[in-house]
Amino acid sequence: MTPTEAVAESGERQILVMGQPMAKLPDDLYIPPDALQVFLEAFEGPLDLLLYLIKRNNMDILNVQVAVITEQYMQYVELMESGQFELAAEYLVMAATLAEIKSRMLLPRVSEDEDEEEDPRAELIRRLQEYERFKKAAEDIDQLPRMTRDLHQASAVPPDLEQERPHPEVDLKEIMLAMGEILRRSEMYVSHQVEQEALSTRERMSEVLSMLTSERFTPFVALFRLEEGKLGVVVTFMAVMELIKESLIELIQNEPFGPIHVKARID
Numbered sequence: 001m002t003p004t005e006a007v008a009e010s011g012e013r014q015i016l017v018m019g020q021p022m023a024k025l026p027d028d029l030y031i032p033p034d035a036l037q038v039f040l041e042a043f044e045g046p047l048d049l050l051l052y053l054i055k056r057n058n059m060d061i062l063n064v065q066v067a068v069i070t071e072q073y074m075q076y077v078e079l080m081e082s083g084q085f086e087l088a089a090e091y092l093v094m095a096a097t098l099a100e101i102k103s104r105m106l107l108p109r110v111s112e113d114e115d116e117e118e119d120p121r122a123e124l125i126r127r128l129q130e131y132e133r134f135k136k137a138a139e140d141i142d143q144l145p146r147m148t149r150d151l152h153q154a155s156a157v158p159p160d161l162e163q164e165r166p167h168p169e170v171d172l173k174e175i176m177l178a179m180g181e182i183l184r185r186s187e188m189y190v191s192h193q194v195e196q197e198a199l200s201t202r203e204r205m206s207e208v209l210s211m212l213t214s215e216r217f218t219p220f221v222a223l224f225r226l227e228e229g230k231l232g233v234v235v236t237f238m239a240v241m242e243l244i245k246e247s248l249i250e251l252i253q254n255e256p257f258g259p260i261h262v263k264a265r266i267d
Contacts, residue, residue: 046094047131049076054128061128064121066105070098097124170251170260178220178260179237186226186233199232204239209248209264217252217261 015022043049053072054061077095104120119125145151208223224236240262243249252261 046091051128051132066102066121070102073098167252170253174253182221182224182233183230186230199235201235201238204235205243208239212249212262212264214264214266217263220260220262
């Protein structure tokens with residue numbers, strides 16, 4: 001039956017060209033030999049092709065109709081050869097195996113003892129079942145989330161939060177106010193006894209340094225001994241000022257009008 005006769009016989013389906021039904025193909029219609037290209041599914045080997053043919057024919061893998069499968073398998077091999085595809089040697093080996101199984105199944109049984117012989121298809125069925133299990137396992141593994149394909153690991157560098165807090169500078173007015181408070185408190189220990197003066201600014205500088213460390217702060221008022229009176233307070237204050245001048249100690253005040261602290265300076 002020609003394509004024109006098939007269209008005419010169907011009656012229900014018509015080919016329309018520019019809105020007009022076409023009853024016959026044009027006489028000058030030319031179809032090149034290579035115009036029709038058949039794209040086949042890619043198979044990973046002869047077992048994959050056999051498994052595809054078995055599923056397409058709705059066969060039980062334990063009861064494969066070798067004659068049907070062999071015929072379709074050979075059609076595929078011939079199609080590959082006609083399409084000038086490079087045919088792998090394993091496809092030809094499988095074709096020979098199918099031909100052998102087909103011929104063994106066509107041979108008549110001579111005696112009843114041969115009923116106990118192994119089915120010629122047994123080895124092929126075992127290989128197909130094993131291949132099917134591995135293929136299913138590979139497909140299941142491929143469905144699992146995969147790093148860099150479905151999952152992307154996030155990475156971030158935390159910001160550097162270590163910030164050094166500079167110590168506030170101490171104004172000279174604050175020192176004088178603290179000194180005035182200490183002098184007022186020292187008046188409570190005024191003594192009218194006449195004693196030999198034994199206070200030295202240099203010695204008091206050494207005593208103040210021995211009271212200070214570079215690891216902790218000492219209250220400024222703790223450097224003064226009120227029982228020495230005004231003279232002792234003045235000598236201690238002069239010693240502190242000399243130590244500041246020589247950069248041996250530093251004063252710290254965390255807030256305005258707050259207490260003043262002292263610590264030894266680290267060179």
